[in-house]
Amino acid sequence: MLAKIHITLKKDVLDPQGKVIANSLSNLGFEGIQSVRQGKYIEIMLDGNDKNTATNKLNEMCEKLLANLVIEDYSVEID
């Protein structure tokens, strides 16, 4: 089972890395960029076929290790 996890900074948290990307793109001549936010994308291959169990396990992984819930949101999706 392939799980896809997105971890993004919460809306109100400043994203300096995103700002740097936006500035670099502007410097390269790209126009019309309003904002850039950078997050993490994690793919986890899991044993088993039960999506509910897996989703619960993945949420727990995000809360315990993968995401910093003070400043980050996460979403879990299973293929």
Added chain:
Amino acid sequence: MLAKIHITLKKDVLDPQGKVIANSLSNLGFEGIQSVRQGKYIEIMLDGNDKNTATNKLNEMCEKLLANLVIEDYSVEID
């Protein structure tokens, strides 16, 4: 227009960061993890409404700045 970009390591490229995550999850007691791969996720807010133009522009951004095509793949998706 919100563009979502995923940048992942090519399949044959070692992902030490993913390995560390997999080990840490095992140490925390999570079982059944076959593999973990970590990538980047970038959200770009763009002016305009033309999806084709935007997709071309985003592909160019990935090739020029965001992705290292020697070791990374990218995918672009527009909401």
